[in-house]
Amino acid sequence: MSVSTKAAPVADQEMLISGCAAIAQALRLSDIDVVTAYPIRPYDTVMQAVAKLISNGELDAEYIVAASEHDQFEIVKHASAVGARVFCGSSGVGWMYAMEAIAVTPALRLPMVALVGNRALDDPGAFGCEHNDALCVRDLGWMLTWVDTAQEALDTALIAYRVAEDRRVFLPCAIGADGAFLTHSEVLVKVPNKEKVDQFLPKYDRGDKLLHPDNPITIAPQVNEDWVMEIRKQNDDAMRRARGVIQEAYRDFHKIFGRQGGNPFVESYMAEDADVILFGQGTLSLPVKVGIRKLREQGHKVGFVRLRWLRPFPTPEVQETLSRAKAVGVIDRDYSFGSPNHGAVLYNELRSALYDLPNRPHVISFICGLGGREVTLDSVTEMSEILLKVAKTGKVEQPNYWIGVRG
Amino acid sequence: MTGSIEVVYRGIFQKTLGQRITRGIVLAAVKEGKVGISFGRYGDSPERNGIPAKSFAVVADNEEDLQTYLSRYEPTDNDVTVVVDDTLCKGVESWAWYGLQPINKLTQPGGVVLTTSMQSPEELLEDCHRKDTEWSLAVLKGIASFSGLWVYKDDHTDVRVLGAIARLAPHVVKLESVEAAIQDEWQDELKVTSARKAYERVETRKVGPDEGNPEKPYEFQLPKWWEMKEGLVIPGIPVKQDVEGWEGGYRPGRNPTFKKFATRTMRPVIDFEICTKCTLCWLQCPDSCFDVTPTGHYDANMEACCGCGVCEAVCPVEKCVTMVNEAAFGDNASQFEMYEKDTDTYKSWLKGKIEDKVTTDRYHGFQLRGKYEEEVQEIIREVTK
Numbered sequence: 001m002s003v004s005t006k007a008a009p010v011a012d013q014e015m016l017i018s019g020c021a022a023i024a025q026a027l028r029l030s031d032i033d034v035v036t037a038y039p040i041r042p043y044d045t046v047m048q049a050v051a052k053l054i055s056n057g058e059l060d061a062e063y064i065v066a067a068s069e070h071d072q073f074e075i076v077k078h079a080s081a082v083g084a085r086v087f088c089g090s091s092g093v094g095w096m097y098a099m100e101a102i103a104v105t106p107a108l109r110l111p112m113v114a115l116v117g118n119r120a121l122d123d124p125g126a127f128g129c130e131h132n133d134a135l136c137v138r139d140l141g142w143m144l145t146w147v148d149t150a151q152e153a154l155d156t157a158l159i160a161y162r163v164a165e166d167r168r169v170f171l172p173c174a175i176g177a178d179g180a181f182l183t184h185s186e187v188l189v190k191v192p193n194k195e196k197v198d199q200f201l202p203k204y205d206r207g208d209k210l211l212h213p214d215n216p217i218t219i220a221p222q223v224n225e226d227w228v229m230e231i232r233k234q235n236d237d238a239m240r241r242a243r244g245v246i247q248e249a250y251r252d253f254h255k256i257f258g259r260q261g262g263n264p265f266v267e268s269y270m271a272e273d274a275d276v277i278l279f280g281q282g283t284l285s286l287p288v289k290v291g292i293r294k295l296r297e298q299g300h301k302v303g304f305v306r307l308r309w310l311r312p313f314p315t316p317e318v319q320e321t322l323s324r325a326k327a328v329g330v331i332d333r334d335y336s337f338g339s340p341n342h343g344a345v346l347y348n349e350l351r352s353a354l355y356d357l358p359n360r361p362h363v364i365s366f367i368c369g370l371g372g373r374e375v376t377l378d379s380v381t382e383m384s385e386i387l388l389k390v391a392k393t394g395k396v397e398q399p400n401y402w403i404g405v406r407g
Numbered sequence: 408m409t410g411s412i413e414v415v416y417r418g419i420f421q422k423t424l425g426q427r428i429t430r431g432i433v434l435a436a437v438k439e440g441k442v443g444i445s446f447g448r449y450g451d452s453p454e455r456n457g458i459p460a461k462s463f464a465v466v467a468d469n470e471e472d473l474q475t476y477l478s479r480y481e482p483t484d485n486d487v488t489v490v491v492d493d494t495l496c497k498g499v500e501s502w503a504w505y506g507l508q509p510i511n512k513l514t515q516p517g518g519v520v521l522t523t524s525m526q527s528p529e530e531l532l533e534d535c536h537r538k539d540t541e542w543s544l545a546v547l548k549g550i551a552s553f554s555g556l557w558v559y560k561d562d563h564t565d566v567r568v569l570g571a572i573a574r575l576a577p578h579v580v581k582l583e584s585v586e587a588a589i590q591d592e593w594q595d596e597l598k599v600t601s602a603r604k605a606y607e608r609v610e611t612r613k614v615g616p617d618e619g620n621p622e623k624p625y626e627f628q629l630p631k632w633w634e635m636k637e638g639l640v641i642p643g644i645p646v647k648q649d650v651e652g653w654e655g656g657y658r659p660g661r662n663p664t665f666k667k668f669a670t671r672t673m674r675p676v677i678d679f680e681i682c683t684k685c686t687l688c689w690l691q692c693p694d695s696c697f698d699v700t701p702t703g704h705y706d707a708n709m710e711a712c713c714g715c716g717v718c719e720a721v722c723p724v725e726k727c728v729t730m731v732n733e734a735a736f737g738d739n740a741s742q743f744e745m746y747e748k749d750t751d752t753y754k755s756w757l758k759g760k761i762e763d764k765v766t767t768d769r770y771h772g773f774q775l776r777g778k779y780e781e782e783v784q785e786i787i788r789e790v791t792k
Contacts, residue, residue, distance in 0.1 A: 109638030170638060209638045216643025224450040226505075230632035231639060238637070 015191050019182035022150040022189045023115055023175070024049030026157030028059045029197040033084035036064045036072040040094035041127050042179035043117035047089070069094040073101035073114075080110040081211040081219060085161065085204045088112060091179060092119030095133045105172045106141025106235055108220055109209065111164035112172040113157065118282070118333075119179045120371040128372015129179040131282070131334040135310075135345050137174060141235045143242055144311040146176040146281040148267070150189045153177055155253065155260050158201060162249045165204045168241045176310075178333070180372055181283040192257055200256050243312045265314030267306040268321050270296065274303030276387035277322055277361075279350060280331035281307040284368075284375045288331070291380025302384045307346070315353045322354060326391035327362045329383050331403075333369045341365060341399040362390050368403040379403045409467040409475075410579035411482040412572060413513060414489040415499060417672065418453030418460050420556035421491050425453075425462035427565040428489060431585070432464035432572065434592060438584035441466050442473050448481060451501050457670040457714065459499035466579055484515035486576045489568055492551035492672065493524035494733040496534040498624050500669040506626030507669060509536035516540035519575045519611065523549040523564060526734060528612045533737055537619040545611040547571050549790065551672070553770040553779040560779060562786050563601040566593075570602030571609040582606050600791045627664055656701035661711050667694070668739065671714030673730040673769055675707050676760050679746050679753075681727050688718035688728060700743050709739035731760050732769045 017025065023046050027035065037047040053059040062079075066072040069090045076086035090098060095116055105112055116134035120126040134144060143164065147153045153175065160173040177183050211219060223231075250264035269289055271277050278288050288304045295302045305321050307314075322328050330351075332344030339348055343365030354360045366383050369375040383403055390396055412432055416425035426447065433443035443466035447453065451460035463482050467473035476482070490496060490510060498507040511520050520542065524531060528544050535544065552564040566589050573582040585606075586599050636642070644660040675688075682704060689697040689705045696711035697718075707718065714733065722728040746753040770779035 107639060208636075209640050218641040218643065219639050221639060221641060224452075226450070226629060230630070230635055233632040234635065234637050237633075 012190060012192050012196075014188050016186050017150060017189050018045060018049075018184055018186045019147070019150040019153045019177050020045035020115075020117070020184070021049040021186075022154040022191075023157050023177070024053055025189070025191050026154045027061075027087050028053050029192065029194055030085060030158060030161050030201055032059070032061050032087050034062045034064065034076055034079040035087045036066045036075045038066045038069050038072045038090070038094065040069070040091045040119075041117070042119060042177075042183040043089045043091040043094070043115055045183055046115055046117070050087075069098035070101055073098040073105070073112075076112055077101055077105055077108070077110055080112050081108065081206075081209075083204065083206050083210050083212070085165070086112050087114070089115035089117065091117040092130075092133050093122050096121065096136065099136065102137060102142070103140050104220070107231060109170035109235075109238070110172060111161075111170050111204070113160045113164055114172065114174045115157075116174050116176050117179050117183045118176055126371050127179065128370075129181060129282075129333060130370050130372070131176060131332075131345070134174055134176045135334055138311060138345070141171060141239060142311060143169075143171055143173040143239075143309070144176065145173065145309045146178075146307065147182065148283055148285045148306060150182065150185070150187050151259070153182065154189055154191065155257070158197060159246075159249045159253055159260070161204075162201050162252075163242060163245050165202075166245045166249075167205075167207065169238055169245050170209070171235075171238055171242060176282060178283040190259070196256050200252060239312050243314070246309065246312075263317060265307075265309050265317045266321055267308060269304040269306070271303030271305050271321055271325070273301055274325055275301040275391045276327045276329065276384065277303045277305055277325045278329050278331060278380070278383060278387070279305045279307065279322070279346070280333070281310065281346065282333060284331055284333065287375050287377055288380050291377045291384065294377070295381065295384050300384065300388060302388070310346075310349070313349060313353065318350065318353050319357055322350075322361060323357050323359065325361045326394075327364065327387040328354075329364045329366050329387045331366045331368050331375065331383065333375075335367060335370065343367075343400050347400075362394075362396050364390060364396065364398075365400040366403050367400070373404055376404065409465065409472050410486045410576060411463060411465040411476065411484070412487045412489060412576070412579065413482060413485045414462040414464075414491065414568075415495050415510065416453075416460055416462065416491045417495065417551075417670075418451070418455050418458040420456070420553050421551075422447075422453045422460070423555040423559050424491060424552055424565055425460070428491075428568050429462040429464035431565060431569045431588060431592070432580055433466060434588040435569065435573075435580040435584040436464075436466035438587045439581065441468055442470055443467065444473065444477065455670075457672055459495055459501045459669055481513075483513050484518075485513050486515060486518050486579055487572055488514040488518065488520045489572070490520060490522035491564060491568070493522045493526060493531060493534075494551070494672050495669075496520075496522060496531050497620075497733070498534075498536060498669060500666060505629060505664075507624035507666075509538070509624055511535055511538050511542055514538070514542055517542065519543045519545050521545040521547065521568070521571055521575060521609070523547050523551065523568070524734075525550060528610070532614065532619050534734075535614075535619045536624060537616065537621055538614075539616055541616060542614050543575075543611050544614050545571065545575055545609050547605055547609045549786075551769065554783075560783050561598075562779075562783050563598060563790055566598045566602040567605035567790060570605035573602075574606045574609055575611065597787070597791055601787070604791060625666070650698075653701050657699040658708070659695045659698075661695070661708075666710055667713055668710060671709075671712060671733050673714045673716060674709060674712060674733055674736060675714075675716070675718050675728045676731050676757055677705070677707065677742055678727050678729075678757060679704050679743060680750075681724055683724055683727075685723060687721045687723065691717050691721045693717060698741075698743075702747075704743055706741055706743035708741070729761050735760050735763055 347365035453460035
């Protein structure tokens with residue numbers, strides 16, 4: 001890879017960039033070694049941004065254009081095993097095509113960071129945002145986080161490397177970014193200088209797991225039923241440890257950069273005294289917050305809780321922020337056909353997390369904003385009114401609603 | 408009354424045989440109004456050549472008893488342990504077992520180990536490990552069946568074993584029901600005859616706790632989940648082992664836990680006098696089983712040899728490497744050490760092993776390809792006469 005003499009920016013600066021370009025800036029600051037690319041919207045914006053950084057001489061990394069998404073993830077998996085800091089990403093069916101390689105990564109404890117530019121799964125062929133692509137790794141040992149803004153995307157990418165590459169964790173991390181709304185909108189983003197990032201993010205050290213001639217090891221053996229459960233248990237343990245490591249990382253991040261000082265796992269908006277709370281993840285935060293302000297003006301105690309990490313699922317924080325509400329509405333930008341109450345993924349996760357509470361709120365499922373459809377202010381009002389009625393009567397007439405569907 | 412039979416066989420050439428026997432037991436039990444199940448141990452990977460593997464048959468008077476028994480994955484107190492290759496009497500190690508499992512380990516106290524063999528019970532007891540309780544060793548005369556590679560060559564071993572089981576464990580299946588099941592399954596009167604002859608001819612000998620191979624088989628405990636390296640990382644084995652008293656020479660590093668030699672059905676014996684030290688056996692051995700001695704000879708290490716016969720096939724010197732039935736040997740001792748200690752004794756030992764046709768006949772080597780098929784009719788004539 002040729003490197004020009006052009007110096008990388010050194011001071012903190014504000015840049016007008018998209019969510020994908022913000023991720024690319026984080027990759028430059030993390031000084032990644034290997035990145036693989038295969039185009040699919042909306043993820044491909046990040047791949048273009050990284051290519052530009054390399055060609056400008058701002059980043060020195062191996063940029064490998066793979067033959068498919070499956071190759072993309074295989075290549076970085078192996079590069080990670082030999083000690084390279086790697087990045088990869090995809091969207092929708094591209095992510096699905098790579099699934100075999102994606103599924104094996106957590107057991108090998110390879111701290112890959114990946115961007116999922118959320119996109120509806122085919123068919124019908126569609127570009128718009130839906131979370132079912134990234135959710136496919138929900139049970140596989142990937143850490144999963146969803147970001148709301150381009151700033152959060154940059155910050156979270158740095159945090160993701162720090163957490164994933166921590167010896168106590170060594171798990172891959174996927175960052176969910178809503179297609180179009182986040183990936184393709186340009187906003188002002190604070191891009192920190194490299195010295196601060198170096199202070200925050202130590203070098204990737206694989207230690208005795210490094211695949212290298214000086215450290216002769218075998219990885220990824222074939223085993224029988226006498227070994228698999230122990231290996232899964234190890235992954236379970238790593239995921240449990242990730243919780244503490246995430247908290248540490250946010251604490252240090254706040255110290256060094258002065259941002260991300262709130263709760264790492266959930267963002268709570270006017271939820272403290274709320275009778276009813278909307279709950280969701282990703283960019284729907286924007287219309288929901290605006291809608292809530294309007295409803296508050298009318299005297300309705302409505303709040304919002306945004307989930308930032310789905311894996312590891314922050315059960316204590318979720319219980320804490322939602323336990324005082326009378327009704328909670330989970331806005332799912334995904335579906336889980338035939339699941340309990342025909343609710344979607346987040347709804348069922350949340351309901352399960354609240355089950356042990358002595359006074360648990362009613363939980364309603366809202367399926368909304370599929371395939372890139374906007375979650376509008378009217379939708380927010382409609383959902384809030386349903387919740388307020390449940391809170392008032394104490395009765396759930398219908399557990400699940402499709403919001404914004406014609407008919 | 409619940410009964411269970413395990414069949415210990417070698418993959419791949421006895422996989423179908425193992426299944427035919429356990430299926431036959433269930434089919435016969437059904438004739439008596441019983442219920443049963445026949446299954447292979449899934450973790451065994453019996454598609455691998457020579458690997459020890461197991462099939463089971465469990466029969467019971469009713470479904471409830473059968474379920475109660477089957478709540479265990481692997482039957483651990485078998486009425487009869489059937490061994491269709493007598494070299495397995497030395498103990499077995501497979502993908503699914505750790506260490507060397509004595510052949511009679513899962514035979515219940517007072518139960519029977521039934522093997523097809525040309526060896527005498529006394530010779531076999533040199534191989535079979537001691538057991539705390541009394542048990543019986545039954546021998547059905549015959550060589551290790553090579554019926555299942557690749558098209559099944561029916562040599563009647565399946566029905567002969569069924570006939571013998573009817574004699575040894577009539578509470579599991581009776582001869583009449585075995586005969587009826589064979590007739591139903593194969594419509595072959597000759598196979599019924601084979602079963603009946605086997606019923607008559609099988610010989611049994613009681614074995615006391617003080618009899619058998621006194622060796623303590625190697626074993627190891629599986630690690631706890633927190634003791635295993637994370638990330639599916641397995642430390643490499645050092646490329647070289649030091650050997651006490653050696654100056655020069657080379658012994659490669661080997662896995663001390665998974666030895667695999669129970670896969671061996673034949674072993675190479677080497678005439679060191681005519682060896683030209685050409686290195687071909689050492690280079691071609693897929694298991695790196697050859698130690699290079701300080702004198703530059705190649706000594707097949709029997710802790711590592713799986714008995715594939717590649718060394719014999721690639722050796723350019725006539726009669727330098729000869730594959731001999733594993734049944735002819737009692738231990739894994741170094742041939743080269745024996746040769747160095749006393750050359751004349753070694754030469755006569757070597758000659759004896761190669762010429763001992765009673766124990767050496769096998770159909771598993773490269774040079775024997777196709778031979779079994781030619782001889783099946785003769786085998787059937789012998790067992791039915």
